[in-house]
Amino acid sequence: MKNSLLKNLTKIKARKIENSFLIEGFSLIETALKSKRLLLNHLIVTNRIFSKYQGFINGIGNEKIFFVTEENIKKLSFTKTPQGIIASVTYNSSTLDSIDFKTIPLLLIxxxxxxPGNLGSLIRTxxxxxxDALIILPDSCDVFSDKVIRASAGSLFHLPIIxxxxxxxxxxxxxxxxYNIITVPSDGCEIWRFNxxxxxxxxxxxESRGISKPMMNSSVYRLTIPIKGNADSLNVAVAGSIILYEIAKQRNLLKCGK
Incomplete structure (x- = not known):
């Protein structure tokens, strides 16, 4: 692999190139390449891993496949024990006007x-x-970081991100x-009673500061999740998951299995 490509990939790993990021591991890469929202730039593999996934790798196209040494894969890997296969991808940016609402519109802001763990879990949920789409406001963590990608279990690749x-x-x-809805620890409408x-x-x-002042001031409804015990609030990923489940239940979107 050329030094220029290695330097470029190192920049992408450090998230210094907008909307470009690295995905590590066969399972996540396979999921990512099924998404219409991602453009594959390079597939980086070691000789060790090539024989295991030869059929998959050969289907990519030779111009995008680059073989690297174990030493170089370690420079690009996010783990102590690299899996030997990394993809460099670019996310096709979405806009608010391009959102395809399939049922009653629902945005997560x-x-x-x-x-990153909280954000990834919320994306999966x-x-x-x-x-319908994920809206990222200022001062949120990097949605394309490795920790977010792994916590989302690949769901990140299937949601419009704006x-x-x-x-x-x-x-x-x-x-x-x-309706812009926020959650508050107390004195809001209980989520089970809200339509x-x-x-x-x-x-x-x-997690610590709560909702920003602009979004707080623009909120139409404030909801509360009733809790029992000594804790005064729920983790943001847990609270978000409970609300999204209740919405899906009311809208008859739930089903068992695929």
Whole structure:
């Protein structure tokens, strides 16, 4: 592999090239390449792994396949024991106006969530329970980081992701008739009593600071998840999952199996 390509891939690993990132591991790469939202730039493999996935790799196209040494794969890997196969991809950016709403519109707005594990878990839940698009607001963690990708179990590759400022998303929600909903620890409407059969945007805030002031001020409804015990609140990923499940249940979107 040429030094220029290695340097470029190192920049991508460090997330210094917009919308480009690395995916490590056969299972995640196989899932990613089925997505119409990603463009494969390079497939990096070692000789050790080639024989195991030869059929899959040969189907990629020789111009995108690059063989590297074990030493170089370690420089690109996110783990101590590299799996020997890494893809460099570019995400095809979406816009608010390009969202394809299939049923009653549902957006999930990420308002400053900082933990990659929480964000990845929410993305996985969002894809499972019928969210139409993921909106990323300023000061949120990197949605294309390896930790987010792994926590999402590949669901990241199937959701439209839109990066917005506060003014842009608030204007869009007001223009399109969305209800912006936030959660509060107490004194909100209990989620079981709320009717979710309208165009909705669920805003989830930072783990410690909570919802930002612009999104708080623009919220139409405030919901509370009743809890029991000594904890005063739920983890943001857990709270978001409970709300999205309740929405899917009310909208009759749930089914067992595929």
């Amino acid at each position: 990420i308002d400053g969530i900082s933990d 969002a894809e499972v329970f019928g969210v 990066f917005c400022g506060y003014d842009e998303i608030i204007k869009y929600l007001n223009t399109k008739g969305f 979710f059969n309208s165009p909705l945007a669920i805003t989830l805030g930072n």
